[in-house]
Amino acid sequence: MIINTIKEFILRELKKDYTPYLILSLPMLFLIIFLVWPLGSSIGKAFILRGQELSFDNISFANFQRFFTSSMYQRSLRNSFLISFSVVFFTLIIGVPMGYFVARVEMPFKKLILSLGILPIITPAFVGAFSWVILLGKQGIVRHLINVVLGLVGLSLPPIYGLFGIIFTMTLTYLPFVFLLSHGAFQSANPLLEESAMIMGASQNRILRTITMPLVLPSLGAASILVFIRAMGNFGIPAILGGNQYVLPTLIYFRVNGFWDLNGAAAISIISVIIVIIAITIQKKVISAREYETISTASSEHKLNKSPLVKTIAIVYCSLILLVSLAPQITIIVMSFFKQWIGFLPEGFTLENYQIIPQIASKAIRNSLFLAITASLLTALFGTLVAYITERRRPKGGIFIDFAVMTPFVLPGIVVSVALLTTFSSGAIAISGTFLILMISFVIRRTPYVFRSVAASLTQLDVALEESSTITGANWYYTFRKVTFPLILPGIIAGTILTFSTLLQELSTTILLYSARTKTMPIQIYNAVADGNFGIASSLSVLLLVTVFIVVYLMNLFLGETASSSFKLG
């Protein structure tokens, strides 16, 4: 009797399909070892002084007390705040009108503006920084020209170094997020709502104020927080332009590089993460109260504003912004063919900057390609599996997985490096200085890209397609291979390409984790800039830019809309 029950139980269990459980538990393991554990242990280390054992007796707040005692800490904190808020403010002020013009005003070259608009996103931020040094530095040509004009009224533009330069460069770098997101919002806001207001007698201004702006506000909120998080975590721009003005990421770098004080770095990391979390919370509170469901499904095309005055303003405005945004790209291309550029014109035309690349940078190029390709493929696999689990299996701890995967999205890159370094430079898994630690940091940091992209594909995929395959007699693996995978493939590719193109330029994670053996291209460019070797920095940057551009262009060719929309979230 009992034996029979057991036999029945075993037979029943054997009939079930266990492949999903096996495959799907692997990402969980990875997340726990390489995300949860490092984050947990670096939080712990933050409360212990450097060199001491992790135990209750050693708990101390000394690492945090520096924020009250050290003026360098206080200044960094103030700078980070000031920079992040200013960048959000300026990107909104400049980006929203641009989004509005392109979405609602009749003007030529809209497609071109939209695609050129994403260029700053796929250009490494530190490349923007040093090209502005060329243009607006002490001897910069643009600064000189501006000063000629300003000199007439007795003013002069300071050189780009310091807070002004950081805010200026970051604003241009992150402007595309606001531009693209607000453009999307202005375009997708249901025009019937505005038309009905018009019929009820509202003026243009009133409609803009009472209908249009409230509708696009959630998108602007999302864009603001995206910009804020990035501005808070950016390492390259303040490292190049900051001079003696530190911000939290450069302060972390200083703690680790100068003193090998991971505990102190962990404490600064915690503070910067807390700031980001507070910002997200405030944004959620403010925005969620103002988010609206679309009531009607009917919609029509927006009528474009055709007034000549508005058209002229729109065209001049957009061209000006584009010109300024594209100046870095043009500058580095020019610079890469010259020996130096001090004063009005570059001097000494040469191809040497390119000819020397194989000699000095072949290892960095190899490393970059190897790391970016393998890490992208791993990220694709990992992100896809996790997205599948949370979207389709909906396990009990689903929210936790969702949260764990998205956490690195809001963590500054350098914070992830600190967490990995504190955990894996010694002990059971000692991998500091290897390709492996870089690879892990890349996968952890970029999984949100693939995850989001694939999750979006999965939500759009009718569950009935998979169910009907199961009903037909296919097991989980067969269904995944023949139905699910081919249908979410565009989402996987879009996420992976985005991952690849951003990994090629990754600096803020790599800066703490690289070793002589694992040096990447962005590191080499950064070092060249630090040495004042702008020619080589430019030729390497051009190479990087062209590679990224080709990859993104090819993806656009094959995937069309999916691709460019994924950049809005990236």
Added chain:
Amino acid sequence: MPNIIYKDVIKKFEGKEIVTALKGVSFEIKQGELFCLLGPSGCGKTTLLRISAGLETLTSGKIFYGEKDITSIPPFRRNIGMVFQSFALYPHMNVFENVAYGLRVRKKPENIIKKKVTEIMELVGLPDVLRRNPSPTALSGGQQQRIAIARALVYDPEILLLDEPLASLDAKLRRYMRSEIRRIQKATNITTIYVTHDQEEAMAIGDRLAVMNVGLAEQIGSSDQIYQNPINMFVANFIGKMNFFSGAIKEVKGDNYNIQLGYNQKVLDLSIKLSPDKKKYISKGKNIILGSRPEKLIISSNQEGGLLPGRIQIIQHLGKVVRYEIRPQWDSVSKLIEVDRDEKLPEAKEGDMVYINFDKTDTLLFSEKGKV
């Protein structure tokens, strides 16, 4: 083809609060039968279908396909076919590959696949589509529907499940496809469960049907049986329209009932046959509810012989019948009374008074709790 037996099937969904979708359903679907699950949304019909497919697990109870207990067998081992409301055709495969899918899963040789797909496409009336073999997204709704059916039948499943298969088609195509589905079902003689919320569709297509409400199968039978003898007021009003009036039994003499209407104390005599078990509900002095189909009520413009006064609110000419919606003049909150007549009542306009009477042999009695 096996029969399907449900034994006390209970399904609870656990979320923030526990929702009991099925509260203990037991019945049998016979071999080769086209059986409809009918009910309003949220009644549990789709849950029961998904449980039959294995897409949902049940909280307790058992399901048998013939002798086989399939309660805990996963869907991909059940050998069933299913047509989804959205059709669920694979957009990345052409029509042939869509239909052949189940055969490929079963690793059939290429020549068999070709033969079976061709045969089934002929059965569903689309032999020509294979020649161009387009992506299913390029086809009309009706064609997609047929391909979904072909795909579900091609590998000779033991049971066919249809989840509101016509819901996404327009009204005209719906009428046509429902007779097509019945034709195909009879040609293959496969035991079939058909879920719908449309009572007309269920009555037209099903050999038998189960009327479901709040997680229970209220009544099971042929559409004629249920229409003629609804077990309670819910079924009566869900399968066709029924008007209800309150009253009390004054006297019972064999099959003759003397009833006093609740509104104006007028009295009417009914002569109806009730089965003995129903008869025990009815006794002298009991309050009851009279139920009458729109086509069974009698209206006239003169007061003589009429029992209940009403004012015509709307006259609808529906082709075969003329429908009168009548505002009762005895009770200000009552629902409108619907009366269908073959011909127009002469001289009666919207806004006029009419007098309602009952069919003495064709009026139903319900106890106050709703059961007969």
